[in-house]
Amino acid sequence: MSNGPEPGWKRRAYSIAALRQMARSTLPRPVFDFADGGAEDERTLQRNETAFDRYDLLPRPLNGAADRDLSVTLFGRPMTMPVIIGPTGLAGLFWPEGEQAAARAAAAIGVPYCLSHGSVCPLETLAETGASPRWMQIFIYRDRTFTRELTARAQAAGYDALVLTIDNQFLGNRERDIRNGFTIPPRFTLKQAFGMATRLPWLFRMRNELGRVTFGNYVRPGEVNNIRALAGRMSSLLDPAMSWQDVEALRAQWKGPMLLKGVLHPEEARRALSSGIDGLIVSNHGGRQLDGAPASLQALPSVVEAVAGSVPILIDGGIRRGADVVKAIALGATAVLVGRPQLWGLSVAGEAGVFHMLELFRREIDRTLGLLGKSRLSDLSRDDLLERR
Numbered sequence: 001m002s003n004g005p006e007p008g009w010k011r012r013a014y015s016i017a018a019l020r021q022m023a024r025s026t027l028p029r030p031v032f033d034f035a036d037g038g039a040e041d042e043r044t045l046q047r048n049e050t051a052f053d054r055y056d057l058l059p060r061p062l063n064g065a066a067d068r069d070l071s072v073t074l075f076g077r078p079m080t081m082p083v084i085i086g087p088t089g090l091a092g093l094f095w096p097e098g099e100q101a102a103a104r105a106a107a108a109i110g111v112p113y114c115l116s117h118g119s120v121c122p123l124e125t126l127a128e129t130g131a132s133p134r135w136m137q138i139f140i141y142r143d144r145t146f147t148r149e150l151t152a153r154a155q156a157a158g159y160d161a162l163v164l165t166i167d168n169q170f171l172g173n174r175e176r177d178i179r180n181g182f183t184i185p186p187r188f189t190l191k192q193a194f195g196m197a198t199r200l201p202w203l204f205r206m207r208n209e210l211g212r213v214t215f216g217n218y219v220r221p222g223e224v225n226n227i228r229a230l231a232g233r234m235s236s237l238l239d240p241a242m243s244w245q246d247v248e249a250l251r252a253q254w255k256g257p258m259l260l261k262g263v264l265h266p267e268e269a270r271r272a273l274s275s276g277i278d279g280l281i282v283s284n285h286g287g288r289q290l291d292g293a294p295a296s297l298q299a300l301p302s303v304v305e306a307v308a309g310s311v312p313i314l315i316d317g318g319i320r321r322g323a324d325v326v327k328a329i330a331l332g333a334t335a336v337l338v339g340r341p342q343l344w345g346l347s348v349a350g351e352a353g354v355f356h357m358l359e360l361f362r363r364e365i366d367r368t369l370g371l372l373g374k375s376r377l378s379d380l381s382r383d384d385l386l387e388r389r
């Protein structure tokens with residue numbers, strides 16, 4: 001048995017949906033569901049994807065779009081296409097050194113990579129890959145000293161932007177994880193593991209990793225790396241009492257672009273501007289937190305209107321096709337982030353799988369633009385969409 005991907009994987013991974021199916025047959029059920037699932041009845045999770053169906057694309061083929069340019073500039077840095085790897089905790093559970101693999105793939109394509117607070121690899125280790133631009137995502141912790149420490153570490157390690165996630169003040173109620181007995185971090189008994197005969201390649205690949213899967217950023221120097229203690233500490237660290245004062249304190253500390261992730265309300269978007277925030281991510285955490293929150297795409301237009309071009313607006317949630325990216329941009333987003341697709345790419349083929357996932361997006365965006373009769377993303381507007389009533 002080898003550590004590598006299955007032969008012929010690339011041919012079968014012809015779309016993001018196909019990649020998901022392949023991840024499903026590769027991963028143990030509790031691990032697949034941890035990534036795939038959402039909160040409670042998963043209504044928000046489903047709407048994230050179906051919201052894109054509300055808009056049709058209105059082509060003007062005779063515009064002539066022989067050459068297409070997919071590049072965008074964000075915070076003064078060019079990116080080759082408008083797809084960013086979003087922060088997902090425990091990516092190292094899907095492939096050995098999963099975070100480093102995904103960051104390398106993003107750098108090779110020329111897009112930013114955002115590390116999760118809950119990465120397996122410590123932020124300093126990720127920085128050693130040299131992947132750039134790299135962003136760091138954090139929370140406001142009950143222990144404000146820890147919040148400041150993590151921020152200072154990200155600054156010292158040369159991260160280009162700070163992403164403060166504001167919709168994770170409690171852990172969402174993820175019922176698939178309850179059903180599967182999945183805990184964060186995961187614990188598998190050997191018996192459970194060997195019951196998963198068709199998942200042997202994953203198990204073999206991860207044989208030296210599973211014991212080490214932990215929240216790498218939470219181990220303070222000199223501390224014993226005890227994953228159960230760390231998981232307990234993490235949930236007790238989250239602070240439902242966080243407020244704009246915390247955002248402003250962080251803004252004062254961080255030198256560089258700072259984004260808020262998890263903005264859905266136009267009023268909150270406007271308020272963020274007066275706190276000196278440089279960018280917003282319209283997001284409902286991939287439907288993993290507040291079930292009943294609107295689809296990100298549904299919330300996008302009013303946030304765009306509230307901000308009126310002052311700062312870039314990004315969006316994530318349910319983006320599975322190049323056409324979805326094009327629709328989000330036509331509605332006013334500068335770029336999108338993808339969460340689960342990177343984990344499916346990782347599960348299937350590690351770094352090559354994430355690279356392939358990004359390539360699929362690149363090709364699909366390019367083809368969609370061409371069929372629309374557009375040469376540049378900046379030419380897209382609401383006029384290119386027909387809203388279904």
Ligand SMILES: Cc1cc2nc3c(=O)[nH]c(=O)nc-3n(C[C@H](O)[C@H](O)[C@H](O)COP(=O)(O)O)c2cc1C
Pocket residue numbers: 034035036048086087088089090116117118137165261283284285286287288316317318319337338339340341
């Ligand atoms: C397994 C998993 C772990 C995640 N961990 C984090 C996290 O640590 N911090 C964060 O801000 N968002 C986290 N997210 C949310 C993603 O950043 C993103 O908002 C969401 O996945 C986007 O939706 P998509 O998966 O449909 O692309 C996580 C998502 C998944 C699927």
